[in-house]
Amino acid sequence: MNAALQATLEFLKLYWGPLLCGVAVVAILPLIVGYIVLVERKIMADMQARLGPMRVGPHGLLQPIADAVKLLIKEDIIPENADKLVFWLAPVLSVGAGLLSLAGLAIGPAFQIAQDINIGILFVVGISALGIFGIVLGGWASNSHYSLMGALRSSAQLVSYETAAGMALVSALLFTGTLNIKSIVEAQSKEGIWFVLLAPVAFFTYLVASIAETNRAPFDLPEAESELVAGYMTEFSGFRWSLYFLAEYTNMIVVASVATTLFLGGWLRPFSGVPWLNFLDFVPPLLLSAIGAYCVLRMPKQPTRVQQLFMLAVAGLCFVVALVLAAPVVLPVIKPSLRAAVAPFYAGIHGGFWFIFKVSLYIYFFMWLRFTIPRYRFDQLMRLGWHFLIPLSIINVLLVGVALIAGAYFHLQGWGLLLVTTPAAVIALVAAFLILAVEKEHDARQEQTAASDFYAG
Amino acid sequence: MLDKVLFYFFAGIAVASAVLMVTRRNVVHSAIFLITALLATAGIFLQLRAEFLFIVQIILYVGGIMVLFVFVIMLVNLDVALQQIQFARQKWVALIVALALAGQVGVMFWTSGKMPGQGLPVLTAAAAEHLPPNSEAVAKSLFSTYLLPFEIASVLLLVAMIGAVVMAKKRT
Numbered sequence: 001m002n003a004a005l006q007a008t009l010e011f012l013k014l015y016w017g018p019l020l021c022g023v024a025v026v027a028i029l030p031l032i033v034g035y036i037v038l039v040e041r042k043i044m045a046d047m048q049a050r051l052g053p054m055r056v057g058p059h060g061l062l063q064p065i066a067d068a069v070k071l072l073i074k075e076d077i078i079p080e081n082a083d084k085l086v087f088w089l090a091p092v093l094s095v096g097a098g099l100l101s102l103a104g105l106a107i108g109p110a111f112q113i114a115q116d117i118n119i120g121i122l123f124v125v126g127i128s129a130l131g132i133f134g135i136v137l138g139g140w141a142s143n144s145h146y147s148l149m150g151a152l153r154s155s156a157q158l159v160s161y162e163t164a165a166g167m168a169l170v171s172a173l174l175f176t177g178t179l180n181i182k183s184i185v186e187a188q189s190k191e192g193i194w195f196v197l198l199a200p201v202a203f204f205t206y207l208v209a210s211i212a213e214t215n216r217a218p219f220d221l222p223e224a225e226s227e228l229v230a231g232y233m234t235e236f237s238g239f240r241w242s243l244y245f246l247a248e249y250t251n252m253i254v255v256a257s258v259a260t261t262l263f264l265g266g267w268l269r270p271f272s273g274v275p276w277l278n279f280l281d282f283v284p285p286l287l288l289s290a291i292g293a294y295c296v297l298r299m300p301k302q303p304t305r306v307q308q309l310f311m312l313a314v315a316g317l318c319f320v321v322a323l324v325l326a327a328p329v330v331l332p333v334i335k336p337s338l339r340a341a342v343a344p345f346y347a348g349i350h351g352g353f354w355f356i357f358k359v360s361l362y363i364y365f366f367m368w369l370r371f372t373i374p375r376y377r378f379d380q381l382m383r384l385g386w387h388f389l390i391p392l393s394i395i396n397v398l399l400v401g402v403a404l405i406a407g408a409y410f411h412l413q414g415w416g417l418l419l420v421t422t423p424a425a426v427i428a429l430v431a432a433f434l435i436l437a438v439e440k441e442h443d444a445r446q447e448q449t450a451a452s453d454f455y456a457g
Numbered sequence: 458m459l460d461k462v463l464f465y466f467f468a469g470i471a472v473a474s475a476v477l478m479v480t481r482r483n484v485v486h487s488a489i490f491l492i493t494a495l496l497a498t499a500g501i502f503l504q505l506r507a508e509f510l511f512i513v514q515i516i517l518y519v520g521g522i523m524v525l526f527v528f529v530i531m532l533v534n535l536d537v538a539l540q541q542i543q544f545a546r547q548k549w550v551a552l553i554v555a556l557a558l559a560g561q562v563g564v565m566f567w568t569s570g571k572m573p574g575q576g577l578p579v580l581t582a583a584a585a586e587h588l589p590p591n592s593e594a595v596a597k598s599l600f601s602t603y604l605l606p607f608e609i610a611s612v613l614l615l616v617a618m619i620g621a622v623v624m625a626k627k628r629t
Contacts, residue, residue, distance in 0.1 A: 086485065118590050119508045126516040133492065136527050140485060148531060155528045159521070179592055 018103075021113045025102055033249040034064025040367050047371045058298075058307040061314065074238035079142060082235065086141035091236065091243035094134025098250030101128035105257045106181045108267045108351030110344070120181035121169065121258065128254045129213075131247055132158045135222065138244070139232035150231025153378060154222035157212055160385035165209035167393035171202035171400045172262040185266030192273040192414045196263040198421045199400055201428040203263045205393045207365075210255035212385065214248065217370035221378050256362035257355075264358045267351030281346075284353045285326035292318030325349060388435055395431045399424035463504045471497035484530050488523065495519050509592040 038053065038060060045052030053060030078087055104124040106112040117123055132155060139151020172195045173179065176187040188194055196203045212219040223231035233244050260266060271277045295315035302308045328346035332339040376384070403424040407417050471494050478490035499514040599607050 083483075083485070086489070089489075117508065119512045119592060122509075122512045122516065122592075126512050126520055129516065129520040132520070132524055133527070136524070136531070137485070137489070140527075140531055152528065152531055155524050155531075159524055159528075162520075 071242040076238045081143045083141040090138030094247035097131035110348035142235035150222040161209040161212040164389040168202040168206035194265040218373040256359040260358040267355040281329040285322040288322035467497045467500035
């Protein structure tokens with residue numbers, strides 16, 4: 001009897017735990033994406049000296065829910081001559097690929113749906129790249145020229161930039177010698193230095209390539225509204241359109257998480273190996289308490305009773321999260337005997353906080369770029385990819401490899417590795433400027449005829 | 458038990474979508490079914506605990522080659538293509554090639570397990586638990602035992618790539 005119970009529990013742990021986590025991710029993610037969109041609109045408004053959404057909830061905090069309701073009850077239009085089945089399939093494919101790749105990510109040492117897969121990072125990158133089929137097939141099935149143009153641009157863009165991104169990943173993976181996500185973060189913890197410092201050029205190439213892969217501005221040519229209406233999404237409306245939207249933001253989260261895991265130390269606190277900087281553990285709870293206090297202070301300024309109550313609720317939520325974050329660091333100070341008992345909670349909760357914090361910073365950078373840099377022309381985009389990023393990333397892989405061999409020869413470790421990787425980065429930088437100079441000379445030699453731009457239509 | 462269910466699930470999808478891929482009239486539908494067949498094959502690799510092969514199949518064939526396929530199909534005028542003859546009728550050649558392949562696979566099945574070192578290797582469940590990490594195992598065998606074939610294949614691919622670039626380049 002007992003053995004049977006044990007076996008059942010084992011089975012449930014093996015198969016139902018991940019399944020439940022998956023369902024939770026699918027249920028919560030649209031909400032998170034809705035709030036990312038709200039933050040983006042607020043940042044855009046701030047950069048353009050406006051207020052942004054203000055009407056629904058205090059400072060527009062309920063806007064995502066209003067938007068979601070609007071999208072769900074909108075009329076769902078399928079064009080007359082569309083390929084109905086493919087039209088139905090395409091947005092689902094896009095979202096499915098994004099959500100599936102989330103399964104491989106480790107948000108903190110404890111939270112990972114697909115635990116300890118040997119091919120971790122390749123799984124995340126490879127599956128999320130499948131989302132491109134949603135875009136291409138959706139653009140084709142709409143039976144519209146704008147959509148088809150958007151789809152063509154998108155596939156050309158993804159194929160061009162995936163090489164550069166892959167090479168950037170290889171440069172970082174050279175330091176770890178493993179593809180397992182947990183081991184990658186543990187390697188950074190062991191070295192005591194994040195790979196962004198050891199391979200800055202690779203981080204830069206990954207950054208640019210990841211913006212291009214997620215079709216974000218300044219590389220958002222597949223949906224360039226001034227030339228293609230909305231690109232591949234032109235004929236989609238209501239729920240299907242929102243699925244594409246969800247897929248785009250999910251992909252942003254995925255690339256940000258990959259960059260965080262590989263280059264920014266995953267769930268590690270900044271300087272996690274330095275004992276005298278342990279007071280940094282108190283920063284997360286203090287930060288959230290400060291946000292909560294600010295909300296309480298702003299409460300009397302809200303115009304209506306409901307909005308005041310909502311503001312208090314937000315403050316309460318901040319305080320609760322602050323309390324949860326504070327518990328594992330404050331308890332050992334009060335009662336040192338509890339340190340060991342609290343350690344797993346500390347690793348899980350604070351790891352999750354730092355991971356989400358870094359992913360948010362990366363996504364904030366995306367938004368910042370979007371509202372700062374104007375959109376590229378398509379032939380410029382292709383040139384940047386093929387003539388600059390791909391050669392640079394290949395040179396960088398070679399240089400990082402040579403630096404690592406030199407490091408092993410001199411028995412360098414941790415921060416000492418900087419002695420060999422910094423010269424490599426400098427040489428890569430010189431190579432980058434050389435490539436740019438050659439490009440410029442090439443431009444000057446050619447006549448000033450407009451480049452024939454096939455995809456511009 | 459679970460292994461068998463998974464195998465027949467993926468194998469069924471692979472065979473069905475392969476058949477559908479050949480018989481569909483619309484080229485894009487064919488491409489979608491080819492993608493499904495490739496993904497199902499990747500699933501079989503995973504069920505055989507060849508994780509690295511699984512992800513390489515997805516990244517290279519599905520994420521790389523099929524994207525280019527679909528890309529090219531988009532550039533083709535489908536209405537004109539539909540008017541043309543769908544099947545290249547080379548019945549006899551096809552029959553001979555298919556029979557030869559079936560014979561080879563049959564011999565593999567026939568000899569497996571009968572003589573040591575011949576036919577399909579049989580992996581027992583106990584051994585499967587103690588497999589070395591997959592990507593490391595692949596890398597080790599590629600760069601030590603099979604280094605020469607690996608290099609030859611690389612050079613061959615490089616030659617094909619250069620050839621494609623030379624042919625595609627405009628003659629000035």
